[in-house]
Amino acid sequence: MNYWLIKSEASTYSIDDLQKDKQTPWDGVRNYQARNFMRDQMQIGDKVIFYHSNDNPPHIAGFAKVASKPYSDATQFDKKSHYFDPKSSDENPRWFLVDMAFDKKCKRKIGLDELKNDKNLEGLMLIKKGQRLSIQPVSKEHFEYIEKLCN
């Protein structure tokens, strides 16, 4: 069992959208490190923190679960998609994703400030300066602590 944090702009795809959809392919990730986490390490049932970036304030909004094995991201082949990648091919797809399933919403929004000021969350990748990775591993301890904050 692994623990993760995923970012999404609330205005683009929020936890409410995921709740409505129940499950969705986590497409559009175009960063190799993030891809590698999905392709090489994520397993069905892994627990995921859902973070709303670019919100006011940015915050943790809830939880999701990994709901599929990794497979290739269809948007890379779609010429009309913002995520189209001409360098990718059917034989050798460059980008992979997993499905994310809705788990639960936080009872309150856990703002970035609060996360930064919480001694229990020291070392959490999200709150390190300049950390832009949209998929990050989270320790079990941090995950369980954040779960408590949300209840």
Place this chain on the structure above:
DNA sequence: GCCAACGTTGGC
């Protein structure tokens, strides 16, 4: 293989 130019992320 270096590195300048450029693009994106995301907090503020």
Place this chain on the structure above:
DNA sequence: GCCAACGTTGGC
């Protein structure tokens, strides 16, 4: 809207 951080691209 600004800009720091950082990843990618491409010329050499």
